[in-house]
Amino acid sequence: MAAGLAVAQAPAAAVTEDPVVAVIEGKAWKRSEVERLARSLPARVQQNYFSDKKAFLKTLALMTKLSAMAEAEGLDKQDPHYYTLMYNRNLYLAQARIAAEATKNPVMPADQQKYYDEHKTEYAEAKVKVIFLGYNDTPLQGTEKKPMTGAEAEALAGEIVKQARGGTDFVELVKKHSMDEESKGKDGDFPQIKPGDTTIPDQIKAAIFALKPGQVTDPVRQPGGIWVIKMVDYVTPPYEQVKDQIFTAIQDQRVKAWLQKMQEGTVVEYKDAAYLESKQPLTQPPGVPMPAPAGPPPAPAKK
Secondary structure, three states: OOHHHHHOOOOOOOOOOOOOEEEEEEEOEEHHHHHHHHHOOHHHHHHHHHHOOHHHHHHHHHHHHHHHHHOOOOOOHOOHHHHHHHHHHHHHHHHHHHHHHHHOOOHHHHHHHHHHHHHHHHOOOEEEEEEEEEOOOOOOOOOOOOOOOHHHHHHHHHHHHHHHHHOOOOOHHHHHOOOOOHOOOOOEEEEEEEEOOOOOHHHHHHHHHHOOOOOOOOEEEOOOOEEEEEEEEEEEOOHHHHHHHHHHHHHHHHHHHHHHHHHHHOOOOOOOOOHHHHHOOOOOOOOOOOOOOOOOOOOOOOO
């Protein structure tokens, strides 16, 4: 019984914190190393790793073996592999350096608040009501109801603008004329529009953000339709709602300025004007050819 108690109370074996999980082509891979490798890869590859780690390591082993063979045969020194490897390595490291630059000068809350105070108008959203008039200058033959032509839509839009600016209730004009059923069912209300909204044509945004609350645009012609828009109000979101966007904007601004400085300090001496101005590739690139691929390894010496 005493012996059994002693066995029961024996300390557990020490757990290795970072054990080797696989040996691939002679290299031991620790758990932490494989995890770091997996987490550095694109999301889809990470998913493959975590769904079947053994299969991933088997593929990694094959890649490692083939890569070693390619280096042993001098393929990494051959054209085009040499230049592809050089370019991709430079590109990756350049992107890593840009990402590192973004963290070198931390964005403080005071910086964000200052940026918000100075750029409030950039985050303002326009609350508008709209009237849409569709037109078709080339309707299909036999169409039961003839659509308005572009000229007819422009004339009607001009009259609508005249009435709206003259004091006619805009909602009544929406109900009477608008062909956009979704906004018409909401008395002309349209989703709020930001200056940087990429889903809205620039011509429409320019017309909207030139208005003061209560004003109406001139007719804005777009392919297939004409818009008449009334500015209801500008809505500026509170700081807390946009502070994350501001953080990114400040980082981007700083990195852009740093990159511009780096660009200005980069020295390139152009020598061969005729070649550099040509738009055609050379039939055969000149210069010293790359080394030929290495042959098979020598046979071991006979004893």
